Each structure stands twice: as C-alpha cells, then as structure tokens.
Amino acid sequence: MKDGLRRSLLVLSPWLALVAVWYAVRLSGLVNPALVPAPHAVAARFADLLWNQGLLTDVAVSTRRVFVGVAVGIALAVPVGFLIGWFRAARQFADPVVNFFRALPPIALIPLVIVYFGVDEPAKIVILIYASFFSGVIVMMEGVAQTNPLFVRVAHTLGATPTEVFGRVIVPLTVPHILTALRVALGVSWATLVASELVAAQRGLGSMIQNASTYFLLDVIYVGIICIGLVALLMDLALRRLSARFLAWQERAGS
Incomplete structure (x- = not known):
C-alpha cells in the first residue's frame, strides 16, 4: 500500500x-x-469546450490524422531505413539526401503541398507522412547500421539458410529500432500537427489553436496545447507498453 x-x-x-x-x-x-490565464480558468474553459463546443471531435480528428500519417510514414521508412543502414553503399549514397530533407521544416513545404494536393484532408496527411518518414528513416538507418554482424555470421556458421537468418536473426534485432522509430515519428508528428492543420482545416486541435490565436483567446490556446501534450503522452505510454511486451525476450536473454 x-x-x-x-x-x-x-x-x-x-x-x-x-x-x-x-x-x-x-x-x-x-x-x-x-x-x-490561471489554471482554474483554463480548466473551466476545457470543460466548456468539452461539453459545449466539440473538443472531443477536435481531439479525434487530430489523433486520426497523426495516426494515419505515422502509420504510412513508418511503413515506408522501415524498409528504406533498413536498406540504407544494412548496405554500406546505399548508406553512402542516400545519407546526404535523407539528412537534407530531414532538415527541412514541414511548415516550409505547405505552399508546395497546397499546389500539388489542394487544401483538403490529403494535404494535411502528406505533411504528417513527410515528418514521420524522415524521422523514422534516420532512426532505422542509425540503428540497423550499429547492428553487430557477428550474429549473422554465427547463424550462417550454424547452417541457417538466408531465409532463417532474416526471419530469426535480422528481424528480431530490427524490432527495437522499429518501435523506437515509431515513438520518434509519433512525437515529431504531434509537433507538426499545428503546421499541418494550417491548410484550411475546419476541425482539429491545431485548427482550434490557430482560430483562438486570431481572437486572442489565450485560455483556448492553453487548452489546445495541453490536449496535444496529453494525447501524445498517452500514445507514447501505449507504445512503451507495447515495446516492453515485444522486447521482453531481450531481458530474458540478458539475464
């Protein structure tokens, strides 16, 4: 107790x-x-937005956008980051390009995104995919590049086929980097959310913050910021639990 x-x-x-x-x-x-604004005033505004102005809808819309952006971005980043990290020639070829685009803030691309994708939902998702993809590629690339090739050589020495080496050695060694890339991409996507919802968004936490800033509603801005932080924290905690479950074998192997 x-x-x-x-x-x-x-x-x-x-x-x-x-x-x-x-x-x-x-x-x-x-x-x-x-x-x-005082914390109790922000709490009162939170209650008003929750019960009377559809705050849950804004949270759900933003969470869906982040989820889709991260899912697509990481699905693309994992194989790309793995190839770049595993093959030295690919790393030497792609590393400058990856770091170039990673350094570009997503908000700088909004005019081009509007030109190519319009102002509807796809434009917002594309910005989040961009942010997730390059952060995920960096994590995967660096993680896989530091993988000890001794494990692969030992597996070959023991007579494992290439398929067995990939499925029983490489994939388990890669899972921690995938989960780390997912957590990093999730944080970057939430940080990019407000920029993505600059593109003519009607609902969402970023849109709510932007509209509140127009009318100098500081308590609403605080509510939006706190909601983004809380939802991002809850999603990160869920990923931590998932990581602990999938990586329990590492603790057993190390004990």
Whole structure:
C-alpha cells in the first residue's frame, strides 16, 4: 500500500509542481496576468469546450490524422531505413539526401503541398507522412547500421539458410529500432500537427489553436496545447507498453 502511494506521489508531484509554478508566474507580477490565464480558468474553459463546443471531435480528428500519417510514414521508412543502414553503399549514397530533407521544416513545404494536393484532408496527411518518414528513416538507418554482424555470421556458421537468418536473426534485432522509430515519428508528428492543420482545416486541435490565436483567446490556446501534450503522452505510454511486451525476450536473454 505504501509503495503504491509512493509511486502515485512520484507521478503526481511534477504535475502539481508545474501548476504551482504556473500560479507563481501569474501572481509574481513579472508577467501581465492578462497574458497568463490561471489554471482554474483554463480548466473551466476545457470543460466548456468539452461539453459545449466539440473538443472531443477536435481531439479525434487530430489523433486520426497523426495516426494515419505515422502509420504510412513508418511503413515506408522501415524498409528504406533498413536498406540504407544494412548496405554500406546505399548508406553512402542516400545519407546526404535523407539528412537534407530531414532538415527541412514541414511548415516550409505547405505552399508546395497546397499546389500539388489542394487544401483538403490529403494535404494535411502528406505533411504528417513527410515528418514521420524522415524521422523514422534516420532512426532505422542509425540503428540497423550499429547492428553487430557477428550474429549473422554465427547463424550462417550454424547452417541457417538466408531465409532463417532474416526471419530469426535480422528481424528480431530490427524490432527495437522499429518501435523506437515509431515513438520518434509519433512525437515529431504531434509537433507538426499545428503546421499541418494550417491548410484550411475546419476541425482539429491545431485548427482550434490557430482560430483562438486570431481572437486572442489565450485560455483556448492553453487548452489546445495541453490536449496535444496529453494525447501524445498517452500514445507514447501505449507504445512503451507495447515495446516492453515485444522486447521482453531481450531481458530474458540478458539475464
């Protein structure tokens, strides 16, 4: 019981400290209180948006966009990153190009995305796919490049066929990098969400933040930011649990 209480306090304490700092900044006089809405005012606005203005719809729309963007981006990034990381010649050929496009912020591509994909839903998804793809390729490429080839040589020495080597050695060694790429792409996609929803979005958390900024509704902006952070955190926690389940063999092998 005491251990459970201690864990709960450890989880809650940083959030309580953050709220305390929030109140302290507002009451300190260092910042105009009109520019920093109080936490209880933001909570009241959250309740109003939730019950009266379709906040759940905005959350669901943004989550669906991120999910589709990450799923497609990682599905493309995994084989590309694996090939670039596994074959040295491919890495030397593709590494400068990958790093060039990775450095380009998705928001800079919005005018071209509008030209080629219009302003409907595909344009928003394309921006998220772009962000997910290049972040995922980098993680896969670096992870696979650091894989110890000794495992493959040992498998060949023991008489494994190329198919067995791929299925029983390479794939298990690659799974941790896939899950890491998925987590990184998820974080990058949520960070890119507001930019993607600049493209004539009617619903979504990014659209809500943009509309609120037009009318200087700071409490709504805070609600949107907090919602993005919370949904991203929940999705990351789910991925951590998934990673722990799929990678339990590593702990058994190391023990």
